[in-house]
Amino acid sequence: MQLPPATVLRVAGEVGDHLGFICGTTGNEGEVWELFDAIVSLSVEVQALRERLASRGSFGSSEAELQRVLRWQHNIDAVNAGFGALIVDASGPVDEVVNQLLADLEVRLGSVG
Known part of the structure; x- marks a missing residue:
């Protein structure tokens, strides 16, 4: 399963300056890790x-x-x-x-x- 980069960006926007977590493992880690x-x-x-x-x-x-x-x-x-x-x-x-x-x-x- 893959984590869409748009999901990471959406969650980051929702939490703003607060701490947020996305849990699990994904098949496209190399594509999304830089977004964290x-x-x-x-x-x-x-x-x-x-x-x-x-x-x-x-x-x-x-x-x-x-x-x-x-x-x-x-x-x-x-x-x-x-x-x-x-x-x-x-x-x-x-x-x-x-x-x-x-x-x-x-x-x-x-x-x-």
Whole structure:
């Protein structure tokens, strides 16, 4: 699936000077990454990923889907970091991950929010 550049520009216009997020992965990252002030990659260890996918009962729950995700996950942090993405450990509780993400963005971008 691809993210239309017009969508990124529309969301940026809607949030103005405030912090906005577009979540997910897309097949045209090279086309749209330059439109963002920062790219964040949420990262978890393999076991945590397995547990989360198994517990949600949607994509990644079947063995074939799980193997596909694990092949992708194997090097995604290095790939994303190579393109300048901020890698955030997402293995903790949601509130801790959010706080760390916002702190890391503050360092990278200056004032956020």
